[in-house]
Amino acid sequence: MAKVYNFSAGPAVLPHQVLAEAQSEMLDWHGSGMCVMEMSHRGKEFMEIIHDAEHDLRELMHIPAGYKVLFLQGGASSQFSMVPLNLLGEKTSIDIVNTGHWSKLAIKEARRYAKVNVVASSEDRNFAYVPDESVWQRDPDAAYLHYTSNETIGGLQFPGVPSTLDGVPLVCDMSSDFLSREADVGRFGLIYAGAQKNIGPSGLVVAVVREELLGRARADIPTMMNYQVHADADSMYNTPPTYPIYIAGLVFKWLKEQGGVKGMAARNEEKAGLLYHAIESSGGFYHTHIDAPFRSRMNVVFRLKDEALDEVFLLEARKNGLAQLKGHRVVGGMRASIYNAMPIEGVKALAHFMQDFARQHG
Numbered sequence: 001m002a003k004v005y006n007f008s009a010g011p012a013v014l015p016h017q018v019l020a021e022a023q024s025e026m027l028d029w030h031g032s033g034m035c036v037m038e039m040s041h042r043g044k045e046f047m048e049i050i051h052d053a054e055h056d057l058r059e060l061m062h063i064p065a066g067y068k069v070l071f072l073q074g075g076a077s078s079q080f081s082m083v084p085l086n087l088l089g090e091k092t093s094i095d096i097v098n099t100g101h102w103s104k105l106a107i108k109e110a111r112r113y114a115k116v117n118v119v120a121s122s123e124d125r126n127f128a129y130v131p132d133e134s135v136w137q138r139d140p141d142a143a144y145l146h147y148t149s150n151e152t153i154g155g156l157q158f159p160g161v162p163s164t165l166d167g168v169p170l171v172c173d174m175s176s177d178f179l180s181r182e183a184d185v186g187r188f189g190l191i192y193a194g195a196q197k198n199i200g201p202s203g204l205v206v207a208v209v210r211e212e213l214l215g216r217a218r219a220d221i222p223t224m225m226n227y228q229v230h231a232d233a234d235s236m237y238n239t240p241p242t243y244p245i246y247i248a249g250l251v252f253k254w255l256k257e258q259g260g261v262k263g264m265a266a267r268n269e270e271k272a273g274l275l276y277h278a279i280e281s282s283g284g285f286y287h288t289h290i291d292a293p294f295r296s297r298m299n300v301v302f303r304l305k306d307e308a309l310d311e312v313f314l315l316e317a318r319k320n321g322l323a324q325l326k327g328h329r330v331v332g333g334m335r336a337s338i339y340n341a342m343p344i345e346g347v348k349a350l351a352h353f354m355q356d357f358a359r360q361h362g
């Protein structure tokens with residue numbers, strides 16, 4: 001099998017060790033004689049798997065007491081409606097920061113249920129920056145403040161966690177930088193993340209929610225959309241996505257062996273640094289429009305000065321074992337997604353390729 005470094009934005013590369021382990025356990029999980037996919041979700045084997053996954057995640061993120069971990073379904077997109085339906089309570093408005101494609105979708109969906117106050121937007125400069133908090137127009141009476149810590153398509157990342165206003169919970173779509181750097185969970189009311197970047201297979205969503213925010217859901221919402229229902233049932237209200245939860249559990253164990261989130265964050269800085277250096281030192285052959293402090297450590301978005309070379313770049317890259325570098329269709333150009341599971345060797349290979357390509361075609 002030819003070695004390929006997979007730079008897909010999601011579903012994305014998973015740790016080789018995790019895939020190999022899943023392969024070795026495929027037909028017989030720990031002597032049970034069953035594949036995890038075949039097990040009853042209420043059987044003792046799967047109960048052990050989900051319990052360990054939650055335990056390891058709590059350890060990795062240092063989740064304090066008073067928070068529930070939920071394993072949900074429907075992709076992160078389902079959260080764009082679940083969040084307002086569950087957290088609006090008696091309030092009528094929501095604060096949201098607009099930093100790109102995924103924020104805009106969160107805004108669009110939330111508008112179906114509430115008045116949305118866009119506290120700040122960087123659309124004026126094509127989402128090249130995160131607006132400074134000093135200019136945010138916050139509503140002290142908002143049900144919560146929602147932001148997207150990493151815009152997967154635009155390649156824009158919040159450098160840190162925004163400050164909160166007293167009594168206004170912070171809600172974060174952390175889909176594409178979950179577990180990639182340390183975050184003080186105690187500052188959040190709710191963190192949610194679709195799994196297919198740093199956690200495991202698509203479909204699964206992990207939510208970490210402060211318990212005191214539960215119980216505010218509108219009475220008329222579908223049962224499956226109610227956090228409280230899932231929290232009360234320990235994510236077992238219905239059949240959960242068992243295999244994705246099992247893979248997520250293996251990823252969490254792998255992450256612990258890599259030095260946890262702290263170890264991973266240092267590696268992610270180094271990886272991103274290599275690619276941004278390759279862009280900046282190319283004499284303009286490659287460029288990124290994102291302001292330096294906000295460049296994503298997970299999705300490095302860049303363009304070639306001569307876009308006529310895009311197809312050649314992608315073809316040559318693929319021949320060199322560098323796959324799925326094409327930018328998202330709404331922004332074009334290139335995107336190298338370098339999530340936790342992308343080894344530094346893959347990033348070095350890409351940086352070298354970029355330098356060689358620029359020399360040949362510049």
Ligand SMILES: Cc1ncc(COP(=O)(O)O)c(C=O)c1O
Pocket residue numbers: 010074075076077078102148150151152153173174175176194195202203
């Ligand atoms: C930041 C962010 N939010 C939400 C989503 C939507 O996720 P899903 O396709 O799982 O619904 C994505 C998908 O890539 C994303 O990157």
